Amino acid sequence: MTTTQPATTNRIAELNDVFRPSRSLGQEAWSRLIRNKASVVGMIIISFFIILAAFASVIAPENPLKINDGMRFLPPPFYKGSTNTQPDQRFLLGTDSLGRDVLSRVIYGARVSMVVGFIPTAIILMLGTVIGMISGYVGGRLDNVLMRLTDVIYAFPDLLFFIIVMVALRDSFLGRLMNGLILLFAALAIVNWVSVARLVRGQVLSLKQKEFVEAARCIGVKDARIMFRHILPNSLGPLIVSAAFSVPGLIITEAILGYLGIGLRPSTDSTAFFITSWGALMLDGQSAINGQPFLLLAPAICVALVVLAFTFLGDGLRDALDPRMRGTQ
Amino acid sequence: MTTYLIRRLFWLIPVLLTVSAVTFIIMRSAPGSPWDTDADRRQVDALTQKSLEAYYGLDKPMWRQFVGYVIGDWNSQTDKFVCGLVCGNLGPSYRQRGRSVQDILFAAPENQTFWQSRFGYSVRLGLSALVFAIFIGIPIGIIAALKQNTITDYIALFFATSGISVPSFVLAIFLIIIFGSWLHWVDIIVDDWTQVKYWLMPTLVLGFGTMAFTARLTRSAMLEVLRQDYIRTARAKGLAERVVVLRHMLKNALIPVITILGPALAGLVTGSFIIETMFSFPGMGRAYVQSIGQRDYSMIMGTTVVYALLVAVANLSVDVIYVFIDPRIRLEE
DSSP states (O other): OTTTOHHHHHHHHHHHHHSSOOOOHHHHHHHHHHTOHHHHHHHHHHHHHHHHHHTHHHHOSSOTTOOOTTOTTOOOTTOOOSSOOOOOTTOTTOBOTTSOBHHHHHHHHHHHHHHHHHHHHHHHHHHHHHHHHHHHHHOHHHHHHHHHHHHHHHHSOHHHHHHHHHHHSTTSHHHHGGGGHHHHHHHHHHHHHHHHHHHHHHHHHHHTTSHHHHHHHHTTOOHHHIIIIIIGGGGHHHHHHHHHHHHHHHHHHHHHHHHTTOSSOOOOOTTOSOOOOHHHHHHHHGGGTTTOTHHHHHHHHHHHHHHHHHHHHHHHHHHHHOGGGTTOO | OHHHHHHHHHHHHHHHHHHHHHHHHHHHTSSSOTTSSOTTOOOOOHHHHHHHHHHTTTTSOHHHHHHHHHTEEEOTTTOOEEEOGGGTOOOBOSSSTTOBHHHHHHOOOTTOOGGGSHHHHHHHHHHHHHHHHHHHHHHHHHHHHHTTTSHHHHHHHHHHHHHHHSOHHHHHHHHIIIIIIISOOSOSSOOOTTSGGGGHHHHHHHHHHHHHHHHHHHHHHHHHHHTOHHHHHHHHTTOOHHHIIIIIIIHHHHHHHHHHHHHHHHHHHHTTHHHHHHTTOOSHHHHHHHHHHTTOHHHHHHHHHHHHHHHHHHHHHHHHHHHHHOTTOOSOO
């Protein structure tokens, strides 16, 4: 019946829309999000890489640190490189400069990218939200000082800042913690909270004039409670969208730093959780572009995929959380 | 207008001062001396290190080093005043003995023009990438908007989205492997940059992201203009479609596009260091990356200050141009 009478079905769908059980804003946004094909694809790719990162030790076919003598830069079995080296069936994507399995190293590399994408984003969101809220809500001189500070940080070319920090502090105590990951987090967070703070401040400035905030104040709700229970939930939408766009930016930054040789230190310790990153792999792959291009290609494809996935998800989230924004930009 | 310009120019001073102060503090807080490990891993003995430190003024207190870097200081050996950053002196390079940072960045090889200097090369690359981005991006945006919700539009949008999100160095890897290594259409290793054909790949790679962004921005700006009443009026009075599109739509749709050009150029000049390294392009960015590898602190610092100045000036110039092209903008906040 449904196929023969589309008009009736549409009518039923419309009626269902009118008489459906009430749903929360979150459920509403979610149903809009999963109707967006591109963002569903994005979510699938992201989940795939998260699983890859979490279970790298189970998924990786070889030990990513095992050095195979005399098997440097082997091409993958399916690839006819310009060199005459015979590929080995064990190494699906060939080997690197020390004869280590590329596929396994790429799988382990996902760990760094995922962690660098998500953890600084969480820090940035917290820092930016708190500073932006206080700046917007309190106003006055404090607001002025904080906003001038963001102006200055804005003017600093951020990639250059990361490079300086990573070069100078690499051998310091902070730079040695977790192969330099902590220093990277700190550098990324110091710069990137600014845009979140500006976003939140703008939201707060417009929301604090609204009637519901006035009503809350009238019945004697404390400032902190107004900020976090009344204003924050209403500015959550733009925050979530900015988080979705922040993650790929951070992943790209890490890849660039790794490619310049100033990212995470490659580990040779088999018990280490973070062994190598995609950026470091690309740096390694540059030297054998003709014989074994997959050392360069595989991590590059991974970076491109993850970044695209997050962009699609971010676009979808923006449409879902604020339907008025649909189609703009 | 003049007051506004002067105020904005003065705002550059604290910005640049902060940038150089932050860079200076971070660089100086690096553990150990810059000569702990030399470029060629030669251990420098204590006496040489002391004289090197005296030569570069590193034996002075931190604040004096900074003042010396920004304004100037008396040279301890010759007792002459050496002007600092304010006179465009970025100090001696730690690794390339006998050369100053500004010399490495801005001086052209003998008998050659300014455009042959490292900075000149980078500016030329940035400009050609910008020209590519504008002349490809804007037409794509116009066509996509005029054919909204058709397959052309979707293809253009998909390319624009991927162009914006996929970073240029990843794109460079794909193109180098496909066109250089597999198809042999282009040479991967180039040492003669006087030939125009070698500029094609770096220009394309560097400009692709900006091109995609320009296309998307043009499209959305065009879509907004498309439904305006004056467009309907223009059509109603029987103007040719070409005139409607070019004179009535595009003129208004380009305003948001022009605002991104300044930051885009700054981004292209400052963001090109990875592309320059990949294509072994003799520009400022490659010198910067090399100095990172050699831990040449004064070089890293000097380049950062130059980059920061470029970004600040680019942003300023956009704000000024904006006033001229859009009479609706008022500067008096």
